[in-house]
Amino acid sequence: MTKEGLFFISDYRDVTCEPGRDPAYWILKELDKNDKFKVYSTANKVVDSSCFKNIEFLTLGYKGDIQIQKPGYNYRIYKAYKKVKDVVKIIHHCEKFQVGKGYNLIPLLSDLSGNPLIIGPVHFPHIVFENDYLVGTSGIKRMFKKFGFRNKKLLNIVFKMLFKKTIAKADKVIAPNQQVKKELENYISSKKIEIINYGVDLSLYKKYEYKAEGNNFKILSPSMAIERKGIEYLLEAIYTVKRQFPEVKLYLLSEGYKVADYKKLVKKLNIGENVIFCGRLKRDKYLELLSNCRVMCQPTLSDSYGWTVLDAMCLGVPVVTTEKCGCPDLFENGDIGIRVRPKDSYSLADAILKLFNDFDLCEKFSKNGLRKREDYDYKKIAPKYLKLYEKYI
Numbered sequence: 001m002t003k004e005g006l007f008f009i010s011d012y013r014d015v016t017c018e019p020g021r022d023p024a025y026w027i028l029k030e031l032d033k034n035d036k037f038k039v040y041s042t043a044n045k046v047v048d049s050s051c052f053k054n055i056e057f058l059t060l061g062y063k064g065d066i067q068i069q070k071p072g073y074n075y076r077i078y079k080a081y082k083k084v085k086d087v088v089k090i091i092h093h094c095e096k097f098q099v100g101k102g103y104n105l106i107p108l109l110s111d112l113s114g115n116p117l118i119i120g121p122v123h124f125p126h127i128v129f130e131n132d133y134l135v136g137t138s139g140i141k142r143m144f145k146k147f148g149f150r151n152k153k154l155l156n157i158v159f160k161m162l163f164k165k166t167i168a169k170a171d172k173v174i175a176p177n178q179q180v181k182k183e184l185e186n187y188i189s190s191k192k193i194e195i196i197n198y199g200v201d202l203s204l205y206k207k208y209e210y211k212a213e214g215n216n217f218k219i220l221s222p223s224m225a226i227e228r229k230g231i232e233y234l235l236e237a238i239y240t241v242k243r244q245f246p247e248v249k250l251y252l253l254s255e256g257y258k259v260a261d262y263k264k265l266v267k268k269l270n271i272g273e274n275v276i277f278c279g280r281l282k283r284d285k286y287l288e289l290l291s292n293c294r295v296m297c298q299p300t301l302s303d304s305y306g307w308t309v310l311d312a313m314c315l316g317v318p319v320v321t322t323e324k325c326g327c328p329d330l331f332e333n334g335d336i337g338i339r340v341r342p343k344d345s346y347s348l349a350d351a352i353l354k355l356f357n358d359f360d361l362c363e364k365f366s367k368n369g370l371r372k373r374e375d376y377d378y379k380k381i382a383p384k385y386l387k388l389y390e391k392y393i
Helices: 024-032 071-087 105-109 130-134 139-150 152-168 178-184 231-244 259-269 283-291 307-315 345-357 359-376 378-390
Strands: 004-009 037-043 055-059 090-093 117-119 172-175 193-195 218-222 249-253 275-277 295-298 319-322 337-340
Touching: 004 024, 004 071, 024 037, 024 055, 024 378, 037 071, 055 071, 071 105, 090 378, 105 152, 130 139, 139 152, 172 178, 178 193, 218 231, 218 283, 231 249, 231 259, 231 345, 259 275, 283 307, 295 307, 295 345, 307 319, 307 359, 319 345, 337 345, 345 359, 359 378
Parallel strands: 004 037, 004 090, 037 055, 090 117, 117 172, 172 193, 218 249, 218 295, 249 275, 295 319, 319 337
Antiparallel strands: none
16 A cells, blocks of 8 residues: 655654653654554654654754744755655644744745645744843843844744745644634634644553642642743742741742742742742652642743643642633633732732632542543544544545
8 A cells, every 4th residue: 555645844853762742752653553654754863763663754953942933943844845745745744833923934935736734733922031032141142132132023023924824825723722723713714723632641640649638738830940930929929828828838840040039039038948949850750749739830921831730730730820821721611720810929829828728629620630631641632633634645
């Protein structure tokens, strides 16, 4: 049987046989078992591909910060496609693609007549804060970056134009939730949009269980120490929570340039006995600690998707986060926690206190999360992509 050529633009950038959060690994594993497609997948570099028997990886070798918006990286993808275009039937851009910013040179520079183009999952871009953007730079380099940041509106106009041209060429666009689908409908017909959730390796979470009890007042916050994550508002909330629950403990899994600022604020608020700086933990230690906390709190000011919220849901840990978490779908059809306004320490404190004062509510959120997690199992989600490909054979 002749196999159909599939060009897969992967977010699994460094192939190591270690699964990540993003969907490409799981889709490639599903394709590896399938005998209908000859798969050519991009990879920036291949460290270990022994877990894939039937995938041909096309290495890009891009040096520098990898983002689909970088013209150099996008051009590497285009060059890889040119090598195999004569044997490719279907193109799937799975590499991170943002609403209003993502683009692909293949449909812009090539005639894809008869070659279906699939894009997604597509997500919203998060807000970039100037202090986060400039961190680690000084002197002339900082001056140029600052100038670029202040004038990025002009660049965004170019990205928006490229996004519109690229998305218009797509035969199918994948949205991870209704919120993204609704935004995409401003650019393309709803008939071209299909919702496929982000997912997890559910077997990792089934090793643990939510162990909090009524006298457990532990909170975990896994966040980068950058302005966008809003941790200072959580620290101020802990100051308020401490008045009613002096035994409250916040485990802060945080690395980044703002750690020193957080420590100063902890000292100023006199909550040193309540805040534990854990740095970054290995995945098993992180999941174990999270399962032993009463609440997971993510006070983000802007996230394209709330992966840590998904972690908590899959463990049955109640969540306190903001309306900017990027994953409103997780809170539908059975709430898993409480969302509050961003930049509002009082609302954060109120939500935490509500969960500390009502363990029955915690158990309700926990059970809702454990029920919902079955819908986010990559073993169920990855086959949906293969069914989509098969429609174009």
